[in-house]
Amino acid sequence: MSVFFLLIIVLGFGALGFVLGRSRALASADGNIRNLHSLPNYYGFNVALSTIIPALGLLAILSLVLPILIDNRVSTFIPADSISEDTTRSLVMSDVRRVADGLDTAVAAGAMTEDEAQTVSTETTDVRERLGAVGVALGSNVEPFVLRAAQSYRAQAAAAQLWTTFLIIGVAIGGFAISFLRTNREFRARNVVENGVLVLLMAAASIAILTTLGIVFSMVFETRNFFQDYHWTDFFFGTTWSPNFRGDSDLGIIPLLWGTLYISFIALLVAVPIGLFAAIYLSEYATHKFRSFAKPAIEILAGIPTIVYGLFALITVGPFLRDYFAQPSGLGESASSVMTAGLVMGIMLIPFVSSLSDDIINAVPQSMRDGSLGIGATHSETIRQVVLPAALPGIVGAVLLAASRAIGETMIVVLGAGAAARLDLNPFEAMTTVTVKIVSQLTGDTDFASPETLVAFALGLTLFVITLGLNVFALYIVRKYREQYE
Known part of the structure; x- marks a missing residue:
């Protein structure tokens, strides 16, 4: 049956x-x-x-x-x-x-x-x-x-x-x-039923924890198998990424980390200021009529599939940057570049920053604004010195969410930045990220016992540790500012 x-x-x-x-x-x-x-x-x-x-x-x-x-x-x-x-x-x-x-x-x-x-x-x-x-x-x-x-x-x-x-x-x-x-x-049926429901709720709450542990352990075990065949110093400190399933491979993560952080940095440079300023305007200055129209329009960006953003980067943004910036300045000849992927990814991240920041700013009690205005502060001074410090933990959380989204993005990078693993400061050169190489190493007819395939798990675990470190650092910053504000 x-x-x-x-x-x-x-x-x-x-x-x-x-x-x-x-x-x-x-x-x-x-x-x-x-x-x-x-x-x-x-x-x-x-x-x-x-x-x-x-x-x-x-x-x-x-x-x-x-x-x-x-x-x-x-x-x-x-x-x-x-x-x-x-x-x-x-x-x-x-x-x-x-x-x-x-x-x-x-x-x-x-x-x-x-x-x-x-x-x-x-x-x-x-x-x-x-x-x-x-x-x-x-x-x-x-x-x-x-x-x-x-x-x-x-x-x-x-x-x-x-x-x-x-x-x-x-x-x-x-x-x-x-x-x-x-x-x-x-x-005593009520006691039994309520205790049973409590157990079900605890089981539901533990699913997320167990899933996280399962993901971590699966990556740890496969990463251990990788480091049994490939030396860890060559992986973490190598500056060349050249996998070869039929011969010796250079699997240095430095070029991939550089591309990941470089593209994510440009994306955050675009998304954080625009998203935060949009949130401040919508919550503090915009009329109710304009806000009811503008906020849903901004949030539409979050519902667009990433493959569409990738195509937009490939056929519109990339050629535009190449023809009007890269070629005239002699910085590059390719439409695929760090700047292309970073700009398009930043546009994609604007709703993550603006929508969450707007909700957090609106959650600040109105009495705090009234008190600041009552002692003679201007509207802008109230926003800078009262509203934003009170909303800082939520804003940091929004920026962290955007950063995690940027680090984990794949399709925009594939179509907008290319697949070249290199160390370069030129933003108009093609580069790649860790997530793109994870996909490429696990795609096709591969041998899951070879270092060239197992390296994908080492890359995934490295990304997990980096994201965890960002969360810990953000928690420290949030607590520090919260203590000062309180």
Whole structure:
């Protein structure tokens, strides 16, 4: 049974449990709500939650664990001598799953029976023809061990699905029965339900933390594998980026970090002043009519896909800067440059700074403005000396968000700045960033055991550490100014 139908069944049991649990509670109190410890709905929610939550929790665990167990067992069908330098076990398992899906499609289309799908061999010509008739190509290059592994994969997946169905339905029925039988007028249903909801809220809050830890650990483990094959000093202090999957590679991160910081710096030079001035005007000077029009118009920029910004940089901003600035001054001949990507990225970041800063400035109490004006300060002095210091933590947060967005941008850099890893101060030269090289190193038919591929994880971890350092520094600045202001 599919996961969707299991969910429908479990939710159906939960809905039935709500109705029956509520009815049983009322019946035990002779229909008088005052004789119940809790409101009737709490008894229904207790049965429903006891039915749904354990079943869905077990379903989530099985959905994560069973595919791993099946892959590990099926991988025993793959001979060790079939794994070459150009082929990994994961690639062979991808072929196994592809063939298994083809057999499932053939069975569903009626091209073969279930018994034929489990006994077909690579030499069976008529079965190949029937598979081709329903659009499933078994392929002439399918190894016999791959087909046997696919048949084993199908059998184990079917068995796992059957056992999952029985277990989930059994747990749902068990939770339903236990909670229903203990429902009576003395049962403290409200306490149980509220504690259960509290646990669910805590679990939801922990998802973000666990996700962050999972991301960090995945990068750390792969980065450790990279540094086992490539010396860390060459990575962190190397000034040449020249990956070569067929020979020696120079994987120095310095040119990539320089390009990342250079482009991000130009983008922030554009976004922060414009965004902050726009926020001050909209919150302190603009009329309500103009503000109701201008703020949504600025926020439209945040909804434009980055690929559109990249195309704008490629066909408009880049040629304009080349023809009117770079070539006349003799600084460059290419439309792809740091300045192109930085300007377009700065335009993209304006809503991040202006919208958040505007909300923070508007959150400053009006009484603070009135007090400043009351002692003789002008409007501009009130903004500089009262409003902005009070809103500084939020403004710093907006700038940090914009900086993180700039550091992690990819499409604008690819189309606007090119892919050349170099150390240069000329803003009209093509450069690249860390994120672009992460994508390029993980794109295509790559060997995930080579340093040229594993370096992407080292680059990602480095970016994570840099962003964390920026957050810590910003927190220090915010606390320092907050203490002075208080």
